[in-house]
Amino acid sequence: MSEIEKQPGGVLFQRLALIGIGHIGSSLARAIKRQGNLVGHLAITDLDEAARARATELGLADSVHGETADAVVDADCVILCTPIGTYRAISKAMAPHLKPDCIVSDVGSVKRAPIRDMGPNLPDTVHFVPGHPIAGTEHSGPESGFAELFDGRYWLLTPPPGTDPEAIARLRQLYEAIGAIVEEMEADYHDKVLAVTSHVPHLIAYTIVGTAVDLEQQLQNDVIRFSAGGFRDFTRIAGSNPVMWRDIFLNNREAVLEILQRFTEDLTALQRAIRWGEGQTLQDLFTRTQAIRRGVVEARQEVPPSPDKRG
């Protein structure tokens, strides 16, 4: 990593603006505050008045703004922490107020679409470095965040070709300072990996919980009452923010549909094996999947974020 020139006062950024103060935004604010001298002034903004009031009560920032323009003015770093569907409007609204050399990033779970939606709206004088922390719980809102969320977690950056290396390095330093492991990758590849690790699993979880919603009432009551193991985990996943997830699926359509197609073929094969009593087919798959589990455990990604807010 290249040596970063510190700003006056020894901080990384004189003014950092967070747009959106939900689960990730408020965790990021807390993590930055925890580290002390990273940022001279932390400004936040949120469309939702209740969220702004809550953020003020919780003392999450140095200033809380109702207008995006007021938060980003004079900022040398702006990070979008809102659902992906808002990016186009936000980038248009803030563009005239961004100062030269400002670093603009985001935390969205899809990376190709933000580059498509925001890139053309941003002035050439700013540095656009899309990002995505592989962290989060199913909880929403400013009170659900915590400073330790990113500890030991990957934070992926997907800068378009030609992005200023100094801007990437500065953002990397911020995220490393709050405990994350930063990696760079190409946006399309990111979206494919996340379709497998996150987007399709969420869609499947939503679907099976939705299937349960349609059961007759008595059966549904007992499904809730006796939910354990599998279904309980699925309800946790399916308890996530609906708008955020809607936007993820709408914006990672191709990769999600491709993995979904493969999944459906594989499920059909298993369905057939169950129908015809082909035990060996089932046992073979169930044995092969154990190797993946071991890989995940060895990659130390099995540890839930701390403090454990997961149900």
Added chain:
Amino acid sequence: MSEIEKQPGGVLFQRLALIGIGHIGSSLARAIKRQGNLVGHLAITDLDEAARARATELGLADSVHGETADAVVDADCVILCTPIGTYRAISKAMAPHLKPDCIVSDVGSVKRAPIRDMGPNLPDTVHFVPGHPIAGTEHSGPESGFAELFDGRYWLLTPPPGTDPEAIARLRQLYEAIGAIVEEMEADYHDKVLAVTSHVPHLIAYTIVGTAVDLEQQLQNDVIRFSAGGFRDFTRIAGSNPVMWRDIFLNNREAVLEILQRFTEDLTALQRAIRWGEGQTLQDLFTRTQAIRRGVVEARQEVPPSPDKRG
């Protein structure tokens, strides 16, 4: 609950035999030992020599047997803690050695098939009370068990019509004494509930993890490395005992195929909504599923078994 006549020595059972000393069997042995005076003599047996050696080392029982007959002889309660596919052979092997009025139960995740497989092999002089604790982790083997596994968890009993109420009450008292909440239900209904809460979710988890196994190597590596949220939970589920799960699917075929059919229809509808960009359809479902999550949390089934051995 009817008053149970205590046995000499104040114990519930003079001799209790556990067949199979894996995750559930060893947890049950530990839970019985933890309560002290429930059982006069705890006998265990397992086909696997290494498991027997481990159980002996861990001091899980008063006697450890290589032959099923030696474990069950003189027992007034026998509980099968082996994969469902073994029930037919075990019931035939032990039948001649069961003493009159012995209570025979099991812990299998499917209940209609055990009644079909075991019932005809057991002498009329014993009481057959199938059961199923809604508890367990993805771990296997005698060392993975723990005494607290059943604390506050449901233990479902599915006695066939005409079963001696005294036998049911005695088994209920055993399970309540080790911390479980005992409920009775009809076997077919049990199998339908479990198809939704456990069997289909496991099949889906196995499938998506299997889909990942078939990805090209680089992508698979990164899927493991950056697994978080959804996929990580799915690998945990898919790390479960392959033989146990093979037997569950083979023995709960009708209910699993029915729920799988509904699930596939629902998934196809969502796939279509993603393809055509129908955001409202997605958001509506994702909002409805949150109600189920709230139900699960309120039913207090969100708490993982303690100590938390889950990854």
